[in-house]
Amino acid sequence: MRVKTSNGKGDISQIPEPTLRRLPGYLSFFKALKINNVEFVSSGQIAANFKMDSTLVTKDLSYTGIKGRTKIGYNVNLLIETIIQFLDFNSQEKAFLFGVGNLGRALIKYQGLKSYGLHIVAGFDIDPDVVNITLNDVKIYPIDEFRDLSRKLNVRLGIITTPDAKAQDTADLMVAWGIKAIWNFTPQSIKVPDNIIVENTSIYSDLAVILNRLNNS
Amino acid sequence: MRVKTSNGKGDISQIPEPTLRRLPGYLSFFKALKINNVEFVSSGQIAANFKMDSTLVTKDLSYTGIKGRTKIGYNVNLLIETIIQFLDFNSQEKAFLFGVGNLGRALIKYQGLKSYGLHIVAGFDIDPDVVNITLNDVKIYPIDEFRDLSRKLNVRLGIITTPDAKAQDTADLMVAWGIKAIWNFTPQSIKVPDNIIVENTSIYSDLAVILNRLNNS
DNA sequence: ATTAAGTTGTTAATAAAATAACAACTTATT
DNA sequence: AATAAGTTGTTATTTTATTAACAACTTAAT
Structure with a gap:
């Protein structure tokens, strides 16, 4: 299974540039959460941090293929790993x-x-x-x-x-x-x-x- | 007369951010033209340099209040001065x-x-x-x-x-x-x-x- | 002087992104 | 076990930016 498909149909190259540009900012936030031992984070919390709409957050994150759990939110460790993978930030x-x-x-x-x-x-x-x-x-x-x-x-x-x-x-x-x-x-x-x-x-x-x-x- | 009004009606704060972001690039291009002793430049030439549509160039430049002369183009020196003024790049x-x-x-x-x-x-x-x-x-x-x-x-x-x-x-x-x-x-x-x-x-x-x-x- | 080419600059149409609304679902609580 | 609250994720609308079309104008050439 390819991590880089958003929905099985489209390819990653379809990702809007504004979304792509926001992902590193999310990543930085999630890394800070991890340091503070936060395990889960909801789209609403993320949106509040960046003063943006929560639907835009979920839309952005859905491009990476990650799934959140209702009432729980997204797993912070998984978010970090997934975004790093998605952005090829481990590619050196x-x-x-x-x-x-x-x-x-x-x-x-x-x-x-x-x-x-x-x-x-x-x-x-x-x-x-x-x-x-x-x-x-x-x-x-x-x-x-x-x-x-x-x-x-x-x-x-x-x-x-x-x-x-x-x-x-x-x-x-x-x-x-x-x-x-x-x-x-x-x-x-x-x-x-x-x-x-x-x-x-x-x-x-x-x-x-x-x-x-x-x-x- | 205020230089910073685009049409006498609106205020400069109305300028779209993408336009604002493109202006320093134009400025750099115009400075290079000046060094090469180019006196006038048309919207078409500018557009070709940046691989963009010429109407977008004229639209962008019109926000600064500068006027081009048909069949001649824009005065390079005036472009440079006007954009520097408009962007407050001389404000230190x-x-x-x-x-x-x-x-x-x-x-x-x-x-x-x-x-x-x-x-x-x-x-x-x-x-x-x-x-x-x-x-x-x-x-x-x-x-x-x-x-x-x-x-x-x-x-x-x-x-x-x-x-x-x-x-x-x-x-x-x-x-x-x-x-x-x-x-x-x-x-x-x-x-x-x-x-x-x-x-x-x-x-x-x-x-x-x-x-x-x-x-x- | 007249014509024609080419440019500016405005207006309209298209495309894209952000926002809003809504439906579906899952978990905690009663 | 059933309900209700709260979250995800999809769909629709609105807004914004870009592209396209067009009209007006100015200069050079005939």
Whole structure:
């Protein structure tokens, strides 16, 4: 039996992105519950914590295939295991990171990402000051070595934390050497072939929302 | 004349959040055009760059009040100025940052945020190893001094980059001492009074989307 | 000067997600 | 054992965002 089918008919790829985005938040909440020795949690309690509608919670959770028990709620341990499984957070997906500036360095050093399925195996930069150094067991290489390492390690995911102006060149290089998914932390829109997955993380968008709410309310 | 009204009738707070989130991306693109000495850009060109519909571009831009000229397009310099004005990216909003770990340190050091309207004026932590150090002219204080500094500097925005378990306590402290908006980088959902603005930045959500697309396609 | 191409910007239609309503079920209590 | 309370999970409605269609306008070319 596949865990990743929601109802036996549809496939997981059908999951709405908003739902997918909420799952890590649920997971964090459930982990906190576990620490406090809470064994069961109801959709109503979850909804209250996130100030959302309980039907939306049950809808979201139903995509993972987990079943709750009426009058009891969901088993917290099972919730945690199921969501981790569903999100592939135990997969230790290998990743290359390009651009070892402040942000890149933080991502490499940030151990928390490991428990969310991401394992950065190498960094790349052109700056001689950072090339060949090691951050938390992650070595930084010159760009030239990307080709060989890519062939050796078979990495599918590339992270862009370069200066904005270098984002497109970096993406081109990644695509050329077999990267399948790109996580772009620059505000630049990058152009890649259709079969390449691109996810943009724009803290500037979040900042725009904050400043707007702060100055217009 | 107020720049921030889209049509004279509505107020800016009416702007849809998706539009607001796209504006920084446009801005980055326009800045790149300016560097390449491009003077005018049409909605079609913008749409092509972001692989989106041109009508959505014109709709988004119309919220900022800017007018394009048919057969010519939008003036790039004016676009840049207008969007910066509209998003308050020249406001140098003061912010306190709590939790000077890897991510917090990166945000403090990251100069790029200054051109997007954010000015982190102080950091706070409990770890004696970081307290009293200075990162890029930003001093790190013990939590005890938050109260006095808050009163002195009149800061409205607080950033949470603490460990997950400390997120709620930190938020409570911020609210108690007059912070109006909280930028939460932990995956924890924090509970605050209704009048407090909360923006959650969850890189785990982005990661969930990437891993899902990578493993189901 | 007139025409035609191409763009903006508005209005309408479609698609998607969040909310609301409801039905079915299960467990604890009387 | 029967009832009632409370929860899950489905279906329907409303709201919101995106896409599509269209009208008006402006500039360049004939």
